[in-house]
Amino acid sequence: MEEREELKRIEEEKARWEAQTLKPALAQTPERAERFTTASMTPIERLYTPVDLPEFDYLRDLGFPGDYPYTRGVQPTMYRGKLWTMRMFAGYGTAVETNRRFKYLLEQGQMGLSTAFDLPTLMGYDSDHPSSAGEVGKCGVAIDSLADMETLFEGIPLGEVTTSMTISSPAAVLWAMYLAVCEKQGVPYDRIGGTIQNDILKEYIAQKEYIYPITPSVRLVTDTILFGARHLQRWNTVSISGYHIREAGATALQELAFTLADGIVYVEEAIKAGLEVDAFAPRLSFFFDCHNDLFEEIAKFRAARRLWARIMRERFDAKDPRSWLLRTHAQTAGCTLTAQQPRNNVIRVAIQALAGVLGGTQSLHTNAMDEALALPTEEAATLALRTQQIIAYESGVTNTVDPVGGSYYVETLTNKLEEGAWAYFRRIDQLGGMIRAIERGFPQREIADAAYAYQQAVERGEKIIVGVNRFTVDEEASIPILTINHEAEMRQIESLNQLRRSRDKDAVARSLEALRRAAVGNDPWGKDLLMPKILDAVRAYATLGEIMDVFRDVWGEYTEPSII
Amino acid sequence: MALKGEKKIRVLIAKPGLDGHDRGAKVIARAFRDAGMEVIYTGLRQTPEMIVNAAIQEDVDAIGMSCLSGAHMYLFPRVMELLQERGVDDILVFGGGTIPTDDIPKLKAAGLAAVFTPGTTTTEAIAFVKDHVRRKV
Numbered sequence: 001m002e003e004r005e006e007l008k009r010i011e012e013e014k015a016r017w018e019a020q021t022l023k024p025a026l027a028q029t030p031e032r033a034e035r036f037t038t039a040s041m042t043p044i045e046r047l048y049t050p051v052d053l054p055e056f057d058y059l060r061d062l063g064f065p066g067d068y069p070y071t072r073g074v075q076p077t078m079y080r081g082k083l084w085t086m087r088m089f090a091g092y093g094t095a096v097e098t099n100r101r102f103k104y105l106l107e108q109g110q111m112g113l114s115t116a117f118d119l120p121t122l123m124g125y126d127s128d129h130p131s132s133a134g135e136v137g138k139c140g141v142a143i144d145s146l147a148d149m150e151t152l153f154e155g156i157p158l159g160e161v162t163t164s165m166t167i168s169s170p171a172a173v174l175w176a177m178y179l180a181v182c183e184k185q186g187v188p189y190d191r192i193g194g195t196i197q198n199d200i201l202k203e204y205i206a207q208k209e210y211i212y213p214i215t216p217s218v219r220l221v222t223d224t225i226l227f228g229a230r231h232l233q234r235w236n237t238v239s240i241s242g243y244h245i246r247e248a249g250a251t252a253l254q255e256l257a258f259t260l261a262d263g264i265v266y267v268e269e270a271i272k273a274g275l276e277v278d279a280f281a282p283r284l285s286f287f288f289d290c291h292n293d294l295f296e297e298i299a300k301f302r303a304a305r306r307l308w309a310r311i312m313r314e315r316f317d318a319k320d321p322r323s324w325l326l327r328t329h330a331q332t333a334g335c336t337l338t339a340q341q342p343r344n345n346v347i348r349v350a351i352q353a354l355a356g357v358l359g360g361t362q363s364l365h366t367n368a369m370d371e372a373l374a375l376p377t378e379e380a381a382t383l384a385l386r387t388q389q390i391i392a393y394e395s396g397v398t399n400t401v402d403p404v405g406g407s408y409y410v411e412t413l414t415n416k417l418e419e420g421a422w423a424y425f426r427r428i429d430q431l432g433g434m435i436r437a438i439e440r441g442f443p444q445r446e447i448a449d450a451a452y453a454y455q456q457a458v459e460r461g462e463k464i465i466v467g468v469n470r471f472t473v474d475e476e477a478s479i480p481i482l483t484i485n486h487e488a489e490m491r492q493i494e495s496l497n498q499l500r501r502s503r504d505k506d507a508v509a510r511s512l513e514a515l516r517r518a519a520v521g522n523d524p525w526g527k528d529l530l531m532p533k534i535l536d537a538v539r540a541y542a543t544l545g546e547i548m549d550v551f552r553d554v555w556g557e558y559t560e561p562s563i564i
Numbered sequence: 565m566a567l568k569g570e571k572k573i574r575v576l577i578a579k580p581g582l583d584g585h586d587r588g589a590k591v592i593a594r595a596f597r598d599a600g601m602e603v604i605y606t607g608l609r610q611t612p613e614m615i616v617n618a619a620i621q622e623d624v625d626a627i628g629m630s631c632l633s634g635a636h637m638y639l640f641p642r643v644m645e646l647l648q649e650r651g652v653d654d655i656l657v658f659g660g661g662t663i664p665t666d667d668i669p670k671l672k673a674a675g676l677a678a679v680f681t682p683g684t685t686t687t688e689a690i691a692f693v694k695d696h697v698r699r700k701v
Contacts, residue, residue, distance in 0.1 A: 119582035119633050131611070134638025135582050208584025208608055248587050335587070339665075339681040372682045373664045374634065448590055455591050459685045468683040481664045484634060564593045564605050 011051050039293035039463075040251035041453065042416070048408035056411065061306070065401045069309040071302050071414065072402035073360040074325045079398035084356075085363040086388045087164060087329065091116030091141035092375050093488040094495075095151035098141040102156060104378065108385055112194075113156070114164040114365060116140035117174070122209045124170040124548030127492040136489035139375065140166075144496045145543045149177040150184065158182050162193040164239070164329065164363075169211040171198035172224050172531060173547050176538040179232075195236040195285055195329070198224055201262040201434065204560065205443045207244035211548065214435055216519075216555040220530065222269045227531035229270075229280040236285040238266055239329065245443075246289035247335045249451020252300045253417055255289060257424035258443045260307055261434045264425075267316055268433075277316050281323035288361070290352035291333045297352070298404055299413035301328065301359025306414070307421055329363035330356035337372040341467035342479050345369040350387050357391055358404055364388055374481045441561040448563055496543070503541040511537035512550055519554040573697055574624040578606040578615045580643065583633035588660060588682075592628060595686030596693070612642040619647075619655055625697040626656040628689075636663055641674035648675075656697050660684065 036044040045052070063069060066076030075081060088110050090101045102113055117140040120132035126144050127136045136142045143149055153163075158181065167174050175196045182192050200217040203210040210217065221238060228237035242250075242259035250258065263284065270280050288304065290297050308326035312318040332352035337345045346369045353366050366384040368376030376384065392398055404410045431437040438444070457463045464470045514533050521528030537547050577593045579586055586608060597603045604622050606615065619627050631639055640659050647655060659671060660680035668679045678692055 119635070123582050125582075131582060131609070134635040134642075135633055138634035139583075139632075203584075208586060209582075247585070249591075338683050340683050372662065374662065448594075451587050452591055452594050455595070455686060459687055465683070469685075478665050481666065483664075486638075560607070562605070562607060564590055564597070564603070 007051060007054060010049055014049060014051060033462075037462075038252070038296040038413075039291050040253060040296060040450075041457065042251075042253075042296070042413075048412050050408060052408055052412045053415070061411075061415070062405060068313070068321065068324055070305040070325060072405050074305065074327055074362070076401075078360060078401040079357070079392070080401065083392050083398065084361055085111045085162070085329075086385060086392075087112040087114045087363050087365055088381060088385055089114045089116050089166065089331070089365045090381070091118075092139075092482065093137040093141065093484055094492050095141055095143065095148045097137075097488070099152055099154055099156075101378070101381075102152075105381070105385070106156075106161070108382055109389065110385060112162045112164065112363070115152070115166060117165070117167050118142045119209075121174075121544060122167055122169065124173075124211055124544060124552075126543050126545030127489065127496055129545055134489075136492050138484050142488070142492045143174065143177070143544065144492070145499055145541050146177050146180050146538050147495070147499050147541060149174075149181050153178075153181050153185075157187075158185055159187040159191045162195075164195040164197075166197045168197050168200050168203050168207075169209055169217070170544060170548055171196045172220055172534050173538065173544055175224065176531065176534045179535065180538050189231050190233060192232060193234040195239045196224070197239045197241060197287070199238055199241045199262060199287075201265060201438065202241045202244050202259070204438045204558070205245055205258060205262075206248035206250075206447065208560070210558050210560075212551060212555045213558045214438065216551070217558075218265070218269055218435070220551075221266065222273050223530045225266065225270045225280050225283075226273060226275060226529065228283055229275055233283075236283050237280070239285045239287045240266065241287040243287050243289045243331055245447065246291065246333065248447050249335075249454060250447045251450050252291065252293070252296050253420040253424070254443070254446055254450060256300055256304055256307070256417055257421040257428075258434075258447075259286065259288070260304065260311065260421060261425060261428050261437075263308070264311065264315070265434045267312075271316070277312075277318045278320040278323050281312060281316070281318050282320065282325070286326055286328040288328050288330050288356075289333050290330050290356040290359075290361075292336050292348060292352060294351060294355050294358075295404075295407075295410055296413055297355035298359045299410050299417055301330075301356070301361065302402075302410070302414045303417035303421065304328070305360070307418055327362045329365070330359070330361040331365040332356070332367045334367055334371055337367060337369070338465065338468050339372040341473065342369050342372065344467050345372065346383065346387070349384060350391070353387055353391055354395070354397065357397060360402060370479055370481060373479075375484070377480050377482045379480070439561070441563050444561070444563050499541060499543075507540040508537070508542045508546070511540045512542055512546060515547065516550050516554060519551055573601045573626065573693065574604070574622065575601050575626045575628060575693065576604045576606065576615070576619050576622060576624045577628045577630070578610050578618070579608045579631070580610050580612060580615055580629050580639040581631055581633055581635045582609055583631055583635070584608055585632045586630070588632075589628075589630040592630070592660070592686060592689060596628075596690060599690045599694075601690075601693070612639060612646055615643055616646040616650060616652075620650060620652065624655060626658070626693050628693075629657070629659045631659065631661040631663075634662065636661060637667055637670070640671055640676060644675040656693065658689075658692070660689075
């Protein structure tokens, strides 16, 4: 009762302020625009007060860090206890070159590895496949077989560092290669930590590195969840990814809603496969974008944690608090970087990284200033890592937990994002679930519309991009660029041919045949588990392309609905 | 908008190679369509051969290609080569994507009319195509 009266008093005072203080000020100096919006085009009020949070209940909506619903963070002490993992995404050329970059980044204070694969690898083609021409080693490292994976991690103790691998369609195969390298290093499965992205649903929605139809692809993901739950307690078997959804043009709300909707599918599928929710849910992780709008981004991370906690507890009846936690990796927004005045990107990345930290991420990659032009040079990648270190050690924002908590603006945005996400979930449920929604092109269309609306806002000058549609210069001094020459492709193909000549051909054929039988099997969660068969094939040095072709033959390939 | 009786400009928007980042291609396709052009979008993962075949079959005035994987120095010139082999010299070809500044003169030397880097407005791209298509009346 007292609170309601307090709100009423504030409301009355606000009306007085508007009439007596604001109105003459506006008459004298009108505001810069009639309408202010977030980066996602959500309208922003002039001022936020407790009146905007009439139902606000601290214990229900925020609680304490490390406690349900985790709005204020997943750990009680957050960065006072342990900083986020600085995990720079790296990979180019051959395994030899990327191994060198890995070691360099570890020397510079990076805390975990994150592997970028080239497009043939992401698409499950060997480097000598006709479709691979011109692509080998270009936007990531080329991995054709276990032999390449051995080179990639040579001299890196896999029992001590954790590794993230950004790959979805062939995730099970690359993971098997990694595990086989660990076996050779003598590291037991229970000491191996890391993440495979393995989020096939966002591929159909946004990044488009899909291969097979949705149903068997999801089976492959579920298979890895099952294998991980049984054998690798420290491995995140799926990193449910909003990053690519956002980069494809989604708003912050769409990123949040579609990502969690994908997460709901993986949970449902693993339960259908016979797992107890608490047996695997603690190993699901997330991956979000950090875009330019500082407060909207912070609110997105906070809303994501609260939503996931509620989904896991209320929708799936998870009992283990670790199942309620949304742990996330974050990356600054590549799509915001400009080719014009590329040094400006350093500042954009710093603001975006700050959003990730104030949002409470567990792991962070910062983009380098040259990434609107090419892969980062060593110098640019180092500066991007230093950006994180300066935020961590100099800015002071890590010294208290959730420093923006209680801000009228941030709490209002957090609430709005949560409400908007629930509305999207209801629509997706009405469409028959996320898989049906994707098949019908629903999220794809929503994102394409948002991307187009944003582009138009930029062209009308409503959204200002420094150096692009404001404060432009005629001539841009060029910055150094990393070039991947054609020799990498030649070297890679040569070593692939050498491998094909030297391995035990019969062992390869036998392992691929066993894999084929499992893939056509009708008992996917019993004797037909795919991971053990994939591991056998990998150990026999079957190539990525050979293994993926087995599934291509059995399952066919996916064609997407055409949406412009 | 095309004037009455004037032939609409036909543009093929293509994604060569394995790269699946189609945001730019789709935004451009939509903007061209809104500007009154006929747009054919190839969808993802087109080989240079497929792109050239589609362009000839659809009798387009222009081809716009988008590539973010770094494979543009192979894929874009390969399309130009194939067009030349097929004796086609009246299609305006332009590209865009994540393309280092130093590669732009090389791509132009290979026959691309323009290379649009991130930050190019759809308005600029539309104006460029309208000004440069060699109309085959």
